[in-house]
Amino acid sequence: MFDRIFDSHCHYDDPAFDDDREGLLAGLFSGSVEYLMHACTDEGSALYGIAAAQKYPNYYTSIGFHPENCEQTPDDFLEVLGALLPKSQKIRARGEIGLDYHYEGYDRERQLYIFEQQVRFANEHGLPVIVHSRNATEDTMEILRRLRPKGVMHCFSGSAETAKEVVGLGMYVGFTGVLTFKNSKKAKKACLAAGLDRILLETDCPYMAPEPYRGQRSDSSMIDRTAAAAAQLYGVDTQTVIDKTNENARILFGIGG
Numbered sequence: 006m007f008d009r010i011f012d013s014h015c016h017y018d019d020p021a022f023d024d025d026r027e028g029l030l031a032g033l034f035s036g037s038v039e040y041l042m043h044a045c046t047d048e049g050s051a052l053y054g055i056a057a058a059q060k061y062p063n064y065y066t067s068i069g070f071h072p073e074n075c076e077q078t079p080d081d082f083l084e085v086l087g088a089l090l091p092k093s094q095k096i097r098a099r100g101e102i103g104l105d106y107h108y109e110g111y112d113r114e115r116q117l118y119i120f121e122q123q124v125r126f127a128n129e130h131g132l133p134v135i136v137h138s139r140n141a142t143e144d145t146m147e148i149l150r151r152l153r154p155k156g157v158m159h160c161f162s163g164s165a166e167t168a169k170e171v172v173g174l175g176m177y178v179g180f181t182g183v184l185t186f187k188n189s190k191k192a193k194k195a196c197l198a199a200g201l202d203r204i205l206l207e208t209d210c211p212y213m214a215p216e217p218y219r220g221q222r223s224d225s226s227m228i229d230r231t232a233a234a235a236a237q238l239y240g241v242d243t244q245t246v247i248d249k250t251n252e253n254a255r256i257l258f259g260i261g262g
């Protein structure tokens with residue numbers, strides 16, 4: 006049995022949790038989970054994160070517009086986020102923001118604009134960013150190199166070289182249950198390249214469940230499987246990885262203790 010899990014990226018506002026959300030969260034906090042960071046996707050998601058942070062002492066939140074919501078993102082998105090900021094002391098990141106070129110018909114220019122403006126806003130307010138990047142490594146890295154935010158590249162799918170560059174920029178690299186998959190050689194190499202001081206664990210729940218739960222709804226208690234996969238890479242025990250990633254996330258998000 007493990008404890009002190011910090012899930013650095015979760016979506017408990019997802020409808021997949023509608024039937025059992027509060028019971029599940031209470032169970033997680035009385036079990037192996039110490040901290041949760043809500044990954045926000047739009048304004049409604051931000052309001053959920055702020056409410057959950059008010060209810061649970063160790064629940065923290067980000068605010069931001071996800072690139073998949075690019076079309077629905079209001080033109081005054083910076084004002085919307087600026088108005089949300091004073092609502093909670095537990096807003097500790099701007100996210101999840103970034104670029105997603107996976108789906109046909111994406112608007113590259115608008116995504117770049119919204120991403121860059123949100124990074125600038127985060128820098129102005131001294132907040133780290135939670136970066137989502139899918140099929141968009143070059144454009145993402147160009148903005149990170151130029152604007153140098155604090156933050157994490159979440160659900161990392163890049164190469165070991167890119168992981169090293171992200172770490173070189175002073176950022177962290179987040180790994181999901183993908184790390185436990187048999188065919189995840191690339192993620193494993195990237196995890197090892199990043200270094201134990203620079204990795205975060207995350208579920209991205211309800212998605213990305215680790216083995217042996219692959220394909221099922223995931224929740225933060227399953228992170229011990231991802232930690233075990235990282236522990237095997239580093240030749241340390243699972244609790245050591247959980248403790249270290251807890252410390253890394255608290256440093257990044259400014260959470261004391």
Ligand SMILES: [Zn+2]
Pocket residue numbers: 014016044101209
């Ligand atoms: Zn996410």
